[in-house]
Amino acid sequence: MADFEPIIGRYLRLPLGGRPCRVYFEEAGQGIPLVCLHTAGADNRQYRHLLNDAAITRDFRVLAFDMPWHGKSLPPVGWQDEEYRLTTAGYIEMILAFCDAMGLERPVLLGCSIGGKIVLELARRHPDRFRALIGVESAAYQTPWYDDTGFLQRPDLHGGEVAGALMSGLIAPQSPSETRWDTLWGYMQGGPGVFKGDLWFYRVDGDFRDRVGEIDTGRCPLYLLTGEYDFSCTPDDTRATAEKIPGAKFTVMREIGHFPMSENPAQFRKYLAPVLDEIRALGR
Amino acid sequence: MIGAVTDDAVHARILSIAELVNGDPGLVRRGRHCSTTFLLEAGETSYLVRVLEGRVASIERGPFLMRPWTFAVRAPAEAWNRFWEPVPAPGYHDLFAMKKFGMASVEGDIIPLMAHLRYVKDLLAAPRRMRLA
Numbered sequence: 001m002a003d004f005e006p007i008i009g010r011y012l013r014l015p016l017g018g019r020p021c022r023v024y025f026e027e028a029g030q031g032i033p034l035v036c037l038h039t040a041g042a043d044n045r046q047y048r049h050l051l052n053d054a055a056i057t058r059d060f061r062v063l064a065f066d067m068p069w070h071g072k073s074l075p076p077v078g079w080q081d082e083e084y085r086l087t088t089a090g091y092i093e094m095i096l097a098f099c100d101a102m103g104l105e106r107p108v109l110l111g112c113s114i115g116g117k118i119v120l121e122l123a124r125r126h127p128d129r130f131r132a133l134i135g136v137e138s139a140a141y142q143t144p145w146y147d148d149t150g151f152l153q154r155p156d157l158h159g160g161e162v163a164g165a166l167m168s169g170l171i172a173p174q175s176p177s178e179t180r181w182d183t184l185w186g187y188m189q190g191g192p193g194v195f196k197g198d199l200w201f202y203r204v205d206g207d208f209r210d211r212v213g214e215i216d217t218g219r220c221p222l223y224l225l226t227g228e229y230d231f232s233c234t235p236d237d238t239r240a241t242a243e244k245i246p247g248a249k250f251t252v253m254r255e256i257g258h259f260p261m262s263e264n265p266a267q268f269r270k271y272l273a274p275v276l277d278e279i280r281a282l283g284r
Numbered sequence: 285m286i287g288a289v290t291d292d293a294v295h296a297r298i299l300s301i302a303e304l305v306n307g308d309p310g311l312v313r314r315g316r317h318c319s320t321t322f323l324l325e326a327g328e329t330s331y332l333v334r335v336l337e338g339r340v341a342s343i344e345r346g347p348f349l350m351r352p353w354t355f356a357v358r359a360p361a362e363a364w365n366r367f368w369e370p371v372p373a374p375g376y377h378d379l380f381a382m383k384k385f386g387m388a389s390v391e392g393d394i395i396p397l398m399a400h401l402r403y404v405k406d407l408l409a410a411p412r413r414m415r416l417a
Contacts, residue, residue: 143384145380145381145383145384146380151398156395156399157395157398157399162398162399162401164402165398165402165405166380166401168378168402168405169377169380169381169405172377173371173372173377174371229374229377231374231375231380231381231384
């Protein structure tokens with residue numbers, strides 16, 4: 001008998017930015033919709049452990065899509081003549097369009113890194129559309145650790161090798177070898193300029209320091225979880241954000257870096273499971 | 285004399301890099317396109333690490349008067365000791381983490397460093413595997 005995982009993958013046709021896109025997503029489980037956003041330069045494989053976690057999919061319908069340009073979602077037609085850049089506006093449109101097309105009613109949204117960052121802007125602008133928001137490795141602003149992303153896309157450097165080697169430092173030393181290297185493989189596979197284009201949102205367009213104070217957690221609960229080994233979005237970065245948002249619930253995760261769900265799923269679930277239990281107990 | 289003992293330990297660990305790297309066939313294979321000389325500093329002490337096709341050909345202790353190198357990696361001896369702990373604390377677990385938090389600096393021609401970043405990082409981290417007497 002074939003040893004299938006419970007994950008189902010499909011392609012969704014979705015107009016984004018006025019252009020037809022073909023968005024790949026995976027899902028598993030039933031119950032409260034839980035939409036998961038991958039990190040910059042990566043794809044939905046980062047959530048494969050969550051999608052395979054029976055204790056979570058018993059009560060949650062977990063969905064994770066690949067943003068266009070990432071994973072199995074091709075770039076839109078004409079990509080060869082443009083420079084890819086993720087913007088705040090484009091990212092919000094994509095998330096809301098996915099939820100609408102799938103008919104998801106007030107889903108929970110979980111995003112990591114760039115995904116954690118957009119969660120903050122959705123908390124401010126669209127709190128009524130979500131049951132709860134979970135920002136993982138999330139901050140209104142992170143102090144950069146390099147000032148030129150040019151080396152991520154130049155013909156004399158292998159962008160995938162550079163991205164993988166850079167990201168290796170953001171993984172906690174305690175993370176198991178298998179999941180550490182799975183995570184880095186994803187980075188090594190990204191298309192040219194895609195990671196760099198996502199970082200434009202992470203580092204430039206997504207500076208939300210002047211607006212996170214407007215977030216009303218009374219309209220939608222906000223959880224912030226950050227790994228102690230993440231030196232890209234540090235616990236202090238998240239703490240500075242949480243201090244501006246009354247009611248935000250901030251937790252530092254031990255022995256975890258920038259890719260919790262992917263680099264050490266077992267450790268991450270120790271922190272995520274209580275949050276999901278709390279969200280479930282909220283009811284409608 | 286605690287300072288001197290620490291310096292000796294750091295010196296021994298830096299010299300151990302050659303044997304640890306050259307004895308690791310996987311690391312040598314991954315570095316086979318890497319040939320460069322870079323400067324490694326622990327506090328006031330300088331070392332020139334010469335890499336030839338993935339093997340560490342020599343590690344020479346300074347001071348140097350006028351010698352070429354492609355890039356320099358500098359940190360206080362204490363920072364390197366913490367970097368080489370078997371399970372380093374947050375901030376000491378990666379070269380760029382140490383750089384971001386002001387414990388290390390990286391200078392010079394960054395492009396060859398980026399081209400061989402995984403190899404150079406693994407080379408610098410090799411003393412984590414050193415057996416201490």
